[in-house]
Amino acid sequence: MSNGQKLIDRCRELAQISDNADGTFRTFLSPGMRRCYETVTYWMESAGMQVHIDDAGNLRGVFPGDGCCAQPLLMGSHLDTVRNAGAFDGILGVILAIELVEMLGSRKLPFDIQVVGFSEEEGVRFSTPFIGSRALAGSLTEEFLALRDAAGISVAQAIRDFGLDPNNTAEIALKPVPLAFLEFHIEQGPVLDHASESLALVDTIAGLTRARVTFTGHANHAGTTPMNLRSDALCGAAEWITEVERTALATSGLVTTVGKLDVTPGVANAVPGEVTMTLDCRHADDSVRFTAVKALRASAIAIADGRQLTFKWADLLNQAATPMHAGMVELLNSAARQSGLSLRRMASGAGHDAMILAACMPAAMLFLRSPRGISHHPDEAVMAEDIDNALAVGGNFLKCLSQTYKQWETS
Ligand SMILES: [Zn+2]
Incomplete structure (x- = not known):
């Protein structure tokens, strides 16, 4: 079985974990999210990571480096979904990052890798998106914690009900600031499929x-x-x-x-x-x-x-439009070329966690083709060969960053 197929199987396994009897639906710190975290935690630990859930409900796995660089590399995406969702939006970015760590085996990089599964991106439960990534960016204010869902439960109460402490959310922002954030995500549109292309570099979020x-x-x-x-x-x-x-x-x-x-x-x-x-x-x-x-x-x-x-x-x-970090996009581009791929650059018409984290660290995204451009729908799909390409680019990206991280370190 190719790695691509293994990752598709993992995403489909997570799609079975839902707050609803029919279809995939998981919102901020819901019962489905708790079960999803258990499965993803097992995969993270099997890849050699130490795992915890922070006080904004983000699932975080740390794969230690050799200690040369104090700043970690952050990779990941979101684990919540829309109602009647597909299996890959967000989830694929987490599963792909875990696989990149697993592929390292016993190899140590100069920096820690931290894989994050964001607790909330879609804005379904509180009608406001990006609760998880805002916490990591240090911008989860009291105003957000006071938002209420349809049942009148606040974000702060939902955090408490999950067994976490909403008074600690100000402490979640990563210190030191990561070297960079890399997010793999399905395109959720028809551009790559129409052009029969596998991957794209995102240079701006519209x-x-x-x-x-x-x-x-x-x-x-x-x-x-x-x-x-x-x-x-x-x-x-x-x-x-x-x-x-x-x-x-x-x-x-x-x-x-x-x-x-x-x-x-x-x-x-x-x-x-x-x-x-x-x-x-x-x-x-x-x-x-x-x-x-x-x-x-x-x-x-x-x-x-x-x-x-x-x-x-x-x-x-x-x-405002959010440009992705030019140096990161270039590094991903070199990694793609080393993998024998020449990638187009494109803007993302949809917002993503990378948009929030770009405010405080170099951030970039790699899009994977969405067959027939379908997303936010059970027919959402991804091709195994595209995941294999993304893993190849990601693996080369880790090599490139291991050689050049000194240029990225902040004093
Ligand atoms: Zn998404």
Whole structure:
């Protein structure tokens, strides 16, 4: 059996561990997460790691180096899932990191390797993502600990219920700061599959604008109001939505989505009086995103004016693009070349733990092809040959970093 197939089997084994009877579903410190940790702990210990769970619920395995470098290398991803999830999102990044340690056998590197399975990335239980990686980055504030789930249980209480201490979360941030963080993750999109490519280097995590846009006209009787005397908010919205699509099609790398519409009164026999919709706009270059959002706002105003509608705009989220560390991306690129692979560089349209950790350490990501681009779905898959390639790149990356870590040490 290839290593790739072994890792697929491990991911599928973890996918059986769920908070639900049907489908894979594990949230922050849930019963399913506890059982998942037991299995992953066994694999970590079998690979020679010392394992503990920190007070933000992150599973952490340490593989000691020879002591030359005080700073560890951090590798991993998240162990929580969305509802009715696939077997590989997040989990593969943890299992792959464990395998890289196992492949070292009795060899010691100049630095410790710390493999982390983050407790929370998806934002399902508390509607706010990245609880685990925020703790490692030292940014899990009181505000986050006070967030409540649908049952009214706070993050702090969930931590206590698991047998951990929420008063210690400030102590979780790694000291000394790691040399670097490396995250393997499935692409969760169709780009590599479409191009028949195995892996990609992530050079940026795209920035994101989310806004709420409202057009208001006049609701009226659908039968008695002549077409020329209407003020139809939904027709205005429709015109703008096609403009949103056109803008993205005309701008390389830009993705825009109107994913939610609330139509009032929302009945068959009334002219729509008001429409509230969301805009989600992403690009690797913040200036391109800002220019697009400004143009979309201007076009919404022009459309509203032309149709005698009133217009409102509310910014909901403005998240800057996060460049991955250029030196790390280059080191991964050399490792790939040593493995006989020439990898494209691409932006990630989705947020990842690496985005949070990039604020305090050099971070980079390697994407593995997602067959048919499917993710957040039970049909999510990964190919054994792609995992074997990722292991080859990861193994060479460890060799490269062992030779060059002195350039990375912080005094
Ligand atoms: Zn993920």
